[in-house]
Amino acid sequence: AQSVTQPDIHITVSEGASLELRCNYSYGATPYLFWYVQSPGQGLQLLLKYFSGDTLVQGIKGFEAEFKRSQSSFNLRKPSVHWSDAAEYFCAVGGLARAGTALIFGKGTTLSVSS
Amino acid sequence: KAGVTQTPRYLIKTRGQQVTLSCSPISGHRSVSWYQQTPGQGLQFLFEYFSETQRNKGNFPGRFSGRQFSNSRSEMNVSTLELGDSALYLCASSLGGGDRWSSANYGYTFGSGTRLTVV
Numbered sequence: 001a002q003s004v005t006q007p008d009i010h011i012t013v014s015e016g017a018s019l020e021l022r023c024n025y026s027y028g029a030t031p032y033l034f035w036y037v038q039s040p041g042q043g044l045q046l047l048l049k050y051f052s053g054d055t056l057v058q059g060i061k062g063f064e065a066e067f068k069r070s071q072s073s074f075n076l077r078k079p080s081v082h083w084s085d086a087a088e089y090f091c092a093v094g095g096l097a098r099a100g101t102a103l104i105f106g107k108g109t110t111l112s113v114s115s
Numbered sequence: 116k117a118g119v120t121q122t123p124r125y126l127i128k129t130r131g132q133q134v135t136l137s138c139s140p141i142s143g144h145r146s147v148s149w150y151q152q153t154p155g156q157g158l159q160f161l162f163e164y165f166s167e168t169q170r171n172k173g174n175f176p177g178r179f180s181g182r183q184f185s186n187s188r189s190e191m192n193v194s195t196l197e198l199g200d201s202a203l204y205l206c207a208s209s210l211g212g213g214d215r216w217s218s219a220n221y222g223y224t225f226g227s228g229t230r231l232t233v234v
Contacts, residue, residue, distance in 0.1 A: 095216055
């Protein structure tokens with residue numbers, strides 16, 4: 001089935017350590033790819049997006065993501081995590097013919113930051 | 116500039132009642148989408164409006180409806196509320212032209228959501 005998969009439900013990282021959140025999609029063509037972050041009780045904030053061009057995308061708050069076509073992956077990374085990064089992170093795809101204007105979201109990864 | 120504004124932030128309703136949620140998009144954005152977020156199902160697309168016309172609809176029952184006004188503000192309505200309708204309802208606006216390419220290219224800005232609790 002076509003889907004967006006975030007394999008890690010919950011990740012705990014020490015403050016100052018590096019972070020990588022995984023995202024895989026299973027659609028034939030390369031869709032638009034997004035990473036959003038959601039703090040408790042809040043809406044979604046766009047971190048970065050990718051459609052074409054350089055496969056390493058820079059986003060806000062020091063985040064970056066790398067698109068790997070061969071692995072159908074779009075993993076989010078940050079070299080040094082801050083306590084304020086604790087939140088839920090969602091990978092999403094858009095621009096799909098079968099979904100029209102809808103974004104298809106993964107189930108999310110909750111990031112906890114330990115001191 | 117102001118972001119996407121959703122009102123109210125919180126609602127408590129009783130089973131069988133109906134509810135109307137409101138969304139004011141970013142100025143200049145004419146595309147408005149609605150999503151339902153629950154712990155079990157995650158984020159699911161409800162519908163999208165552009166220029167007062169529904170352009171896309173997700174897989175939800177007819178109890179869920181929406182509309183968009185000439186000023187691009189949008190409302191969604193849920194009739195005959197069920198316990199399972201308890202969720203965070205998120206609205207997103209886009210500069211896109213109501214098609215999948217421009218919508219994805221411009222991306223979506225989300226509001227803070229309306230938390231609906233059905234008791």
